[in-house]
Amino acid sequence: MAENMIELIDVEKYFGGVHALRGVSMQIPAGQVTAIIGDNGAGKSTLIKCLSGIHQPTTGQILVDGVPADIASPHASRELGIETVYQDLAVIDTLNVMQNLYLSREIRTGIWPFRLLNQRKMKAGAREMLARIGNTTLSLTQEVGGMSGGQRQAVAICRAVAWGAKTVIFDEPTAALGPNESAEVHRLIASLREQGITVILISHNFEEVMGLADVIWVMRQGRAIAKRKASETTGRELVTLLTGADIAAS
Ligand SMILES: Nc1ncnc2c1ncn2[C@@H]1O[C@H](COP(=O)(O)OP(=O)(O)O)[C@@H](O)[C@H]1O
Ligand SMILES: [Mg+2]
Incomplete structure (x- = not known):
């Protein structure tokens, strides 16, 4: 299996005058849970919509299993083994x-x-x-x-x-759910991972992200600004990255 199952290279997306994605380069490793976090408007949904075929990048490239993919429609995305779970x-x-x-x-x-x-x-x-x-x-x-x-x-x-x-994308899957239902979704994501399925998880819930993700990407203002292994970061560091507050010298 390719090391990076899905890769975005310098993806830009304009909606008219709105520059929603500003050169996003990101690797989504196969068989792992990759979380994408970021404030409202950071471009998370736009990014995953480029993977699910709802939007197409204005420029830039998406590779799936190392092969350039033209994800022109939701059907094309599904043909590539990508399923997106919307609210x-x-x-x-x-x-x-x-x-x-x-x-x-x-x-x-x-x-x-x-x-x-x-x-x-x-x-x-x-x-x-x-x-x-x-x-x-x-x-x-x-x-x-x-x-x-x-x-x-x-x-x-x-x-x-x-x-x-082969890949399941969740955009804020627990945002509207209570604690018991959220726990169900968390178990589900864990079981997908156990089966070797690649999961992309957009979430505002740090606890959820820290508990489920292998890798965390932070988006801010249309850019992917940081990548962390969940095992090597803290909620505190993520907040700092997310908000853009200066990182105090350690
Ligand atoms: N269909 C669209 N038409 C115009 N602007 C859009 C559209 N979708 C998203 N945007 C804009 O793109 C930016 C990123 O939005 P979005 O990807 O939804 O962010 P997030 O999911 O991180 O909250 C925002 O400024 C948003 O208003
Ligand atoms: Mg969104």
């Missing part, structure tokens, strides 16, 4: 867990041989998918509309991983 999740409330897990398969031909299989086999398949992300509590027949935010994320991510996602 308004791509689950359908009126369908149950199993139906949601099998939902998009029909439109991705050739990958899953289950299209004509019966309920019993679908149930076994769905249960296996949930087990892969370490979830043994969801009921397959439960309607997704009645589930907690954490459970809905579990279903969405389960489906992404079952599709063969």
Whole structure:
């Protein structure tokens, strides 16, 4: 596996006169959790939208597994094995867990041989998918509309991983969740990492970042200004980097 699964090289993004990304160069190592932190407006969402195919860089390059990638659409991003979990999740409330897990398969031909299989086999398949992300509590027949935010994320991510996602991007996954649901999402991220999936986590929650991330990138005003190993930094240092306060001589 390439050492840097995803690499951004001098990525610039303009929205008209707004210079949202100002030459971002960043390496996202395979199989690790990379956190991106930064104040509102720092460019975090714009950056990941360039990876998920919603935006295209104005200039600069993105490499996936060492190969220049033109991520022209969300479909192109998914084809590269990148799945993005947004706050308004791509689950359908009126369908149950199993139906949601099998939902998009029909439109991705050739990958899953289950299209004509019966309920019993679908149930076994769905249960296996949930087990892969370490979830043994969801009921397959439960309607997704009645589930907690954490459970809905579990279903969405389960489906992404079952599709063969190699990279999962989370943009503020716990911002709207309570402590129990957040803990569920944290377990989910940890289990993705255990499976060797690359995770990109945008978060405002330092505790979350320090607890889950291997590598932390700090963005400020459209730039990636610092990279730290989680094991070699502190919340205090991160605040300093984030706000741009002068680092006192140690
Ligand atoms: N679609 C857009 N059109 C115009 N400006 C945008 C758009 N998306 C983001 N921006 C601007 O780009 C900058 C970075 O925003 P964003 O990437 O959302 O930051 P973050 O996610 O770090 O809070 C901000 O100044 C924001 O207003
Ligand atoms: Mg954002």
